[in-house]
Amino acid sequence: MPEIQKKSILDVLKTIIPTSQATNIVDSGIVSAVIIDSSQVGIVLDFGDTPPNDAPALRALAEEKAKTVPGVTAVNVVMSAIKKAPTVTPATKAPPTPTQIPGVKHVIAVASGKGGVGKSTTSINLALALQKYGLKVGLLDADIFGPSVPMLTGLTARPEIKDKVIQPLIAFDMKVMSIGFLIDVDQPVVWRGPRVMGATQQLLKDVAWGPLDVLVVDMPPGTGDVQLSMVQQAVLSGAIIVSTPQDLALIDARKGISMFQKVGTPILGIIENMSTYICPNCGTESHIFGHGGAQEVARTIGCPFLGAVPLHISLRETGDKGTPVTVSDKESPISQSYYKIAEKIAGTLGL
Structure with missing residues (x-):
């Protein structure tokens, strides 16, 4: 199995350009970390406080692109934030509802x-x-x-x-x-x-x-x-x-x-x-x-x-x-x- 190089991962990620930006997710700093462990790759996307509307799509695309690199068997993409819910008045805003963890x-x-x-x-x-x-x-x-x-x-x-x-x-x-x-x-x-x-x-x-x-x-x-x-x-x-x-x-x-x-x-x-x-x-x-x-x-x-x-x-x-x-x-x-x-x-x- 070929050894995975961080540069190879970054190169395929550079082909991803958010719809709201003119630069790719690597040069714009959205890709904050790439972790390689044997044949598995972890990618951290840092969108800061205001993630774009297409953040989920970017996450899926980053995973898809990284899997094309020879030797990669698994990819986990972590996003830094989730798109905020629409703003409502304090009187009507409901707090998040906790849920059971399966099993x-x-x-x-x-x-x-x-x-x-x-x-x-x-x-x-x-x-x-x-x-x-x-x-x-x-x-x-x-x-x-x-x-x-x-x-x-x-x-x-x-x-x-x-x-x-x-x-x-x-x-x-x-x-x-x-x-x-x-x-x-x-x-x-x-x-x-x-x-x-x-x-x-x-x-x-x-x-x-x-x-x-x-x-x-x-x-x-x-x-x-x-x-x-x-x-x-x-x-x-x-x-x-x-x-x-x-x-x-x-x-x-x-x-x-x-x-x-x-x-x-x-x-x-x-x-x-x-x-x-x-x-x-x-x-x-x-x-x-x-x-x-x-x-x-x-x-x-x-x-x-x-x-x-x-x-x-x-x-x-x-x-x-x-x-x-x-x-x-x-x-x-x-x-x-x-x-x-x-x-x-x-x-x-x-x-």
Whole structure:
């Protein structure tokens, strides 16, 4: 099979000229990325905030042209934005209606108000802990700007595309998907709101997730475009808030809780991460970030406190190696903490 050259892909794309422009989609900057993995090609079309009326046709044409290059067996074209709906008055404009993801019973978002609280580590270990109870679980890394799942799973392959549907990768018998599998590891993601929301939609709707009992979504920190897109596109069974006991983290955690409450997403509970530190040499317990703060917030707002996970070096070491602690040391006290939390969540969901 001939080796596919990026130049060959760009050359065929240069024959595509939008009806609203005088230049082709390559020279005009619409083609923002071309990714080649063996015989598969990924193309990103960046239309910015105002995509042309023929954007869907351009996407189809780009796919058709790229497939003519010798050696190409599959093409996936990602658009940065979707044509906006006609403008209506604020009084009559209806919000987007979330829909079920085919074959997925429950979607739960694991969120935090700020970064650095161990949300991604919690997400993957929680997903793996749910598997312990015989559930079919998937993990979606929705952190577009800082995807962590590739490192946490040790996966480096590119997903396959079959019939225009992205096939998730498999790690520890679990379906996983991340924007980190579609872009170069060292490539910064410098995207505007519409493109971020478009990518989030594709990771939700254009991936072969089913059949799953639970899809765990590792959300980015904060309350921005991804969070908005998630609650608008998918029916969420609930959200889990991760926070350290630190007062600063708890302030931001309350903001995350408030956002989900405003859009009608149930709060399944709060997890206090890095709850305590036990010295491996002397056994002394230290509350580096304080203690019990997340439990107090849960009591104040009237939502469940799911449990506390201690700060331990094994969480960092196993995560960096791509073998999470619930896989590499299933009997450890930390793994037991995740199992207890997973049992509570499964019970709440009726699984």
